[in-house]
Every structure is written in structure tokens, then in C-alpha cells.
Amino acid sequence: MRRGATTLGLLLVLAAGCKDRSAESGSAGASTTAPGAGATGDIVIGAYLSMTGSTATFGQETQRGAQLAIDETNAAGGIRGRQVRLVTIDDRGQADEAGNAVSRLIDVEKAVALLGEVQSSLSLVGGRIAQRRRVPMVSPSSTNTQVTEIGDFVFRVCFIDPFQGTVMARFARENLRLSRVAILRDVRSDYSIGLARAFTEAFTAGGGTIVADQSYNAGDTDFSAQLTAIKSAGPDGLFIPGYYTEVGNIARQARRLGLTVPLLGGDGWDSPELRTIGGPDIVGSYYSNHFAPDRVDDRTRGFIERYRARHGETPSGLAALGYDAALVLLDAMRRARELTPVAIRDALVTANVEGVTGRITFDEKRNPIKPAVVLRVTAEGDRFEAQIDPPTQPATTGGAGTGTGSSPTTVPPPSGASTTGAAAPAERPGSGGGERVPEARDPAAAPRS
Amino acid sequence: MSRWLRRGAIALLVVALCWGLDRLFEAFLVEYAVRIVIFCGLNAILAVGLNLINGTTGQFSIGHAGFMAVGAYGGAYTVVQLETWLGPSLTALPTFAQQAVALTSGVLVGATVAAIAGFLVGVPSLRLRGDYLAIVTLGFGEIIRLLFNNSETFGGATGYSGGRPLGLTTYTSFFWVALWAVIVVTVVAHLTRSSYGRALRAIREDEIAAEAVGLPTTRLKVMAFVVSAAAAGIAGALFAHLQSAVRPDDFKLDRSVDMIVMIIVGGLGSVTGAVLGGIFVAVTLELFRQWAEYRLVAYALLLVVLMIVRPQGLLGTRELDLAAVGRWWRARRTGGAS
DSSP states (O other), X not given: XXXXXXXXXXXXXXXXXXXXXXXXXXXXXXXXXXXXXXXXXXXXXXXXXXXXXXXXXXXXXXXXXXXXXXXXXXXTTOBTTBOEEEEEEEOTTOHHHHHHHHHHHHHTSOOSEXXXXXXXXXXXXXXXXXXXXXXXXXXXXXXXXXXXXXXXXXXXXXXXXXXXXXXXXXXXXXXXXXXXXXXXXXXXXXXXXXXXXXXXXXXXXXXXXXEEEEEEOTTOOOOHHHHHHHHHHOOSEEEOOSOHHHHHHHHHHHHHTTXXXXXXXXXXXXXXXXXXXXXXXXXXXXXXXXXXTTOOOHHHHHHHHHHHXXXXXXOOHHHHHHHHHHHHHHHHHHHSSSSSHHHHHHXXXXXXEEETTEEEEEOTTSOEEOOEEEEXXXXXXXXXXXXXXXXXXXXXXXXXXXXXXXXXXXXXXXXXXXXXXXXXXXXXXXXXXXXXXXXXXXXXXXXXX | OHXXXXXXXXXXXXXXXXXXXHHHHHHHSOHHHHHXXXXXXXXXXXXXXXXXXXXXXXXXXXXXHHHHHHXXXXXXXXXXXXXHHHTHHHHTSOHHHHIIXXXXXXXXXHHHHHHHHHHHHHHHXXXXXXHHXXXXXXXXXXXXXXXXXXXXXXXXXXXXXXXXXTOSOOXXXXXXXXXXXXXXXXXXXXXXXXXXXXXXXXXXXXHHHHHHTTOOHHHHHHHHHHHHHHHHHHHHXXXXXXXXXXXXXXXXXXXXXXXXXXXXXXXXXXXXXXXHHHHHHHHHHHHGGGGGGGHHHHHHHHHHHXXXXXXXXXXXXXXXXXXXXXXXXXXXXXXHHO
């Protein structure tokens, strides 16, 4: 029994230590319910990302993108005369560390908003803490639908999986003028099933027909039975919402069977391996993605040049999404009635930001309504083919008269032509060089005043 | 009779102390600090459990994260089923009663399934020794993780959140972690000091000699392994209800290595040392946060220095107890006065 008492004594000693520490680092924290509410000092955006561990590149690239956006804002005078500081905490790709990181960012670093994570499973853990503590969080690249279902404080700037199905259906119908498409899906993948369902709905709504719907299992190597059935249905396109390994093999076998129609897919195709496996047979196919590095668009090009100047490499899609997540947060801070987490969240709802991955507004589920790009597979690499804008304009921007209008960087949502060809990418006059932030804003001209 | 009375009184005192500390932390500490204290307790449970097999018995297991996973998934699944079954009659209860009903059943189921898993793994593998046993436990740990990774019921790679937006109910508070830590430490400490403990130490010192004097070595090793796995299961279930979700990636080899670091830092074979080691890992990793990407480098350096200065760990094989500390303190005071 004495041993038990001893342990308790130990726990006590430890507890005393922790208490001292938090008392010195967070003496204001115990009493402050609204972190960052003070009018002086840096504004802190807290990022929790995997900077070490097996997914370290995810975190590092996202952080570089976000830091670039924040540095540009600071160089242009910051927000309301205050500098913005990105505090990044490494979570080693582990959920317990992600939880610690988020509570540290809120309690100790006094972050008014959070940026993170890349992996959906970690965004779920961090997002639930953010929701409970009522601090807004923007995930740059968690595509799982569950993430923003957590609650009204959790946002994301990447589109969710099913959206890509809609995108490819419209691309097939409107750009490629296809009318009879076959589907070949991976039956065990939620991602594949979600894309196939969304594609079917949008394609038939657009007047097309699905002539065949075949399935395979990830890991299969022989697809000749499915492809023969598809060929006999006489399609003019084939949608394969799967991952690059199977897609590469399907492409080879389809061409061998004489099925020469265009192949279509989603961001599961996004890998250099696709060309290695598919060889010349995959060339000429199309897939949807978040970001096109070769795009002839001043904003994107400006971002790529500045990123390359800083880091000596071409930004990945993750870096671009990190940049956009930070842009969305900075924009919300500019428009918020005060720099508190709740006010920033309220401003986030009405965001309308021109990012490098497209114009971002949020729907009622806090998922972005933004364009996707379609890439064409060529022998040298993937080339930008088209931008597909979201089908409907959100109701939220309509009722957002309080904030959006006063910001020079936000313009009314585009209307009219929903798809734009490669030759004429959606382009805003005056967005030269992608210089988004330099318009120094008079702090007194804060929106809502 | 008076002995039982005394034990009851001590138990009550312990519960009251845990409860008082819990209230104190809630009132004065920010959530981040409370989380660190909770992780100290969780680490203590893990380390004390692992120490029984790695330290006291001298068998090297590097797959304990697998048993923690079994406890976490088992506990979380049970609690979700219980919540659905009880429905409003559970949510009508006061918070503490909800925690008592749901979390206790989760932890008990978690400990049981982890113990069963420990038995199933232990029986075939504990015939092996040394490196071979380490490799087999490593393999089993990975198998368990990959089973969850591919399980539809448990959410696959995204993890298990009970199919709810806000995830698993976060019942775990300092009180429950402290209470379970005390229970695990008490059980393991008693076991270590009993005749079983002496037998386990005999196996550690010389397995052939132990067998020669008639000890059923395999049975003893399996028993130690099962208790150790159950402790990991308890920690897993508590962990699940702190985190709101259980992910297979949280039970990779890294977690097992963290647990081994705890017991080596604390001193292999020392129960109180394991507690100290668990606390050490939880606190230093958070203390080094300010160094950002150099955090793990600093942590590794500290471990290297510690192993050079104190290769036997903080406590070695000795135990820390209050009476000894008291004697040392009095000796120091009189020494300083003279």
C-alpha cells in the first residue's frame, strides 16, 4: 500500500512542476477566454503539421506555402498595423502530439486561428479540439468529408472527393462533347465509389448516358473482361476513378483491346508513376486536380516564381494549398470586426478570396466552392487543360454584403461561362504578378464599421 | 479486520486525493497543461506494464503498441455500443456518473481484450528468447495494427470515431487516469514483491537455472506478458477517450520505442523508475517544443547524455519510497547543519 501512496506523491511532485510551468507561460491564459484579443503585439496563426516523421514532406511543403503568404502580408504592412506570425508546431504525424499541439497553440501561443493538418485523420483530432475551444481552423488539404462535419469552426480550402466526379462529368460533357461514357470503378474504395456516383449524377443531368458500369478491386492486374464488356457497349469515353497503378494497367490493356476512347480520372492519378506504368497508352488522357503548376495564369506564375526564389523548387499542390489556407485566414482577419477567434470565424464564412488554386468561397458546410483544374497527360508531364468552375454560386456570398465588398482583393463571384478553355484561363485584370497583398489597408477602414 | 479497514481507508484517501487534484487542475491549469499531466499518467501505466515483462522478467517485447491498439479499439467500440444501447438514460446522468459507467466499462473491456491478445501472442512466442522474441513481438504488433488499418468496422486508415462528427466522447480526465495509474502500479508492485516476482526475477537472471529448480518458466512468462498487455490495454482505452478518435498510425513501432525509452530511462526492473521514466518522456518532449524542428534532436541528445551518465537509468533497479526520501532528507539537513 505504501507503494501506491508513493506513486501518488510522485504524481503530486510532477503536477506541481507542470503547474509552475503553465503559471509562468500562461498566467494570462488562465484568465483570458479570448486569446489574442489584445490590441498590441503580433497576431498569431497557429499551424500544426507533421514536420518530422514519415509524412514530413506534407507538413514542410504546407508550412512553406503558408509562410510565404504571411511574409507577403507582413511586407505590405501586416493586418491593421500589426505583424502576423506563423507559429508551427510539429506533430510527428501522431494524433496525441496533434492534440497537444492544438491545445498548446490555443493556450500558450494564443493563436487566434489554426492552420492544419494535411492528413484527414489528424485534422479530425485537431479539429474537434478547435471546435470545442471555438477557435477557427482551416485545413489546407484534408479531403475526407468527415473533417468539416465536425462543426462550424472547421473549414478547408481543398475540394472534397465527390466534387471531382462532378468536375470530370462536366468536362466530358461540355469540353470533350462526349455523350456515352462507361465507368470502371474500384469497388472497395470510398473515394472511387464517391467519384463514380457524383460523375453519374452530373453526367446524366447534363444529358449524357452511362453505357456501362464495371468494377475492379485494387490490386487486380487483369481487366480484360471488364474492358471487353465496356468496348461492346460502344462508349466515347471511359471514366476510371482509381489510383495510378491500376489506371496505368487499364490504359495498356484498353489500347490493346482496341478501345481508343479518351480516359478520364481524378487526383488519384497524380503521380509520375502513372506515365511509367501506362507508357504511351496513357498519354492523351485527362484527370482533375487541385493545382496546375504549368498554368499560364499570372497569379499562379507569380506564386511559383516567388516560391522558387525562396526555396529553389517548384511548389507542389500541398504548398499551393498551404498558401491558400493562409490567404483565406489573412483575408478573414482583415475583414473581421475584431481580432478574436469567433469574429475571424464569422468573417471566414463570407470569404471570397482569389487564391493560387482558384477563387475560394465556402458553402454552408464550410467546404470550398472553387474551381478544379483538368490536366492532360502528355509524354513530358501533365499539362493544364481546362478550369472547371463550381456549378452554382453560393448563397453565402449573396448575404455577405458586410465584408466582401470593401476588400479590394475580393471581387464579385464570376458568372456566365462556367468552363474556361486552356487558351483563356480565368483571369482577372489587375491581378498582375499575383501580387495579392500589397494594397496597404488603412486600419481605420476595417469592414463593418 | 482492522487490516481491511486500514486498506479501505487508504483506498478512499487515494480516490479523494485523485479527485482533489483533478478539481485543482481543472480550476487552475489551462487545457494544454492538463493534457501533459494526463499523458504523464498514461505513460506511467504503459511503462509500469511493459517494465514487468522487459525489466523484471528480462524478456524483450517491442510490440506493446499493438496491445495498446487492441485496448483502444476494444474500449472505444464498447463505449460506442454502450452509448447507443443506453441512449438518453446515459446522457441524463451527471457527467461524473457518465464517465464512471462508460469509461470504466471501456477500460475493463479494453484491458480484457488486450490481455486475451497478450495470451494468444505470448503462448507461442514466449518459448523464444532474446532477439527472436523481440522480432516476433515486433511482427505481432505490426499485424495487429495492419488488421485495424484494413478493417471497415474500425474506419480503416482514417481511424475510428464511432461514426459521429465529434468523435468518441472525451470521458478521460485526470481523475480517471490517476486512478487507473494507481491501480496498475499497486497491482504490479505487489506482483513484483510476491513470490511470483521473485520467480520472474529468477528467470531474468538465469532462465535455465530457474527451470532447473522447478519453476514453470513458460507459464510465468505468459502470466507476466498477459498482465503487461492488460496494462497497455487500459492505457489504450483511456487514450482513445482522450483523443476523440483512434487511428492505426498511432500504434506504429514509434509508440513501442517510446515505451521502451520510458523504462530504460527510469531503470529496468524498477516500478517507481518506470513511473518516473513515463513522466520524463511526457514532460521533456513538451518542454522542448520551443526548439521546433530541433526538438527531437535535443530529446535524443538528452537520452544519449543520460545513458552515459546513468546507464542503469534514473533509479536503476532500486525503488523510490517516501520513507527513504525522508531519511535522505533528514540526513542531508543534519549534514548541512553540522
